[in-house]
Amino acid sequence: MQKKNKPDNQKIIILTNRCNQDCVFCSGTERRVTVKAEIKKEILTARRAVIFEGGEPTLSVNLINLIKFAKNNNVPEIILVTNGVMLSSKNLTEKLIDSGVTLFNISFHSHLLSLYNKITKSNYYHLATRGIKNLINCGASKKTRLTFVVSKINYKTMPAYIRWVIKNFPDIFYIALNYIKVLGVVKKNPYKYVPRFSAVKPYLLRSLEIARKNKVKVLVDGFPLCLMKEYPKYRYREDTYEFMVSGNLSFAQEKVRVQKCKTCSLNSVCNGIRDDYFKLYKNKELRPQ
Numbered sequence: 093m094q095k096k097n098k099p100d101n102q103k104i105i106i107l108t109n110r111c112n113q114d115c116v117f118c119s120g121t122e123r124r125v126t127v128k129a130e131i132k133k134e135i136l137t138a139r140r141a142v143i144f145e146g147g148e149p150t151l152s153v154n155l156i157n158l159i160k161f162a163k164n165n166n167v168p169e170i171i172l173v174t175n176g177v178m179l180s181s182k183n184l185t186e187k188l189i190d191s192g193v194t195l196f197n198i199s200f201h202s203h204l205l206s207l208y209n210k211i212t213k214s215n216y217y218h219l220a221t222r223g224i225k226n227l228i229n230c231g232a233s234k235k236t237r238l239t240f241v242v243s244k245i246n247y248k249t250m251p252a253y254i255r256w257v258i259k260n261f262p263d264i265f266y267i268a269l270n271y272i273k274v275l276g277v278v279k280k281n282p283y284k285y286v287p288r289f290s291a292v293k294p295y296l297l298r299s300l301e302i303a304r305k306n307k308v309k310v311l312v313d314g315f316p317l318c319l320m321k322e323y324p325k326y327r328y329r330e331d332t333y334e335f336m337v338s339g340n341l342s343f344a345q346e347k348v349r350v351q352k353c354k355t356c357s358l359n360s361v362c363n364g365i366r367d368d369y370f371k372l373y374k375n376k377e378l379r380p381q
């Protein structure tokens with residue numbers, strides 16, 4: 093198996109382990125909070141992007157000042173990964189936009205109230221959706237990405253989720269459909285949360301078709317290109333940044349090219365599959381082209 097290296101031109105800053113939600117598939121439970129003395133050094137060596145994460149980074153009192161620090165030091169991309177609950181405060185949303193966030197990556201895993209609350213083990217559906225609305229109303233729709241982690245719990249609702257986003261937030265920058273990782277809580281019971289590619293495939297392809305018809309951009313990460321073969325139009329589109337983005341080091345982390353990939357004509361534009369998926373289900377489903 094061949095692994096790719098992590099890109100060093102983006103720096104991930106973990107501001108806190110605290111969170112106001114408790115997602116059933118949280119991948120962040122084992123992450124080390126970035127030592128305070130290291131944060132500014134990390135920001136100053138970021139050539140492309142600084143990504144503020146947690147826990148929930150909006151719970152950190154240092155967040156705004158650090159975003160300003162990154163902006164003042166000309167970091168091209170300043171990304172905030174958040175569940176959006178604290179953005180229900182319009183005042184905070186405006187401050188974050190003004191301080192220099194270039195992309196709000198909102199973890200929003202279901203458009204259905206009961207499923208959202210079940211996944212996040214919270215009652216904050218209305219706060220999170222208000223947070224997204226605040227971003228739109230404050231003029232940041234083109235800085236807003238909604239992230240849907242594809243898991244056994246929600247993958248069948250994916251096409252309806254895409255329709256819901258199109259109806260409610262048609263101008264957002266894009267939707268990211270990220271295959272679930274075997275990290276954090278999921279490690280304890282991976283088969284409970286990680287679906288097979290073959291089970292997800294029809295729902296994913298239907299979702300992409302809905303998005304394509306409605307001209308909404310979708311980025312898919314962690315799903316192999318060879319399973320998209322009936323839909324060649326979804327394959328590698330780095331030119332327009334639409335639908336599938338692959339063959340890009342930013343998306344190569346934690347991926348492996350397994351034996352089958354060696355003879356595949358797509359391997360110059362595909363990063364292979366997640367190594368944790370391979371450990372669970374091996375590579376029988378792959379169909380090299």
Ligand code: SF4
Pocket residue numbers: 316317318319349350352353356357358359362363364365378379380381
């Ligand atoms: S066989 Fe491997 S390289 Fe080819 S598309 Fe599938 S995952 Fe990618």
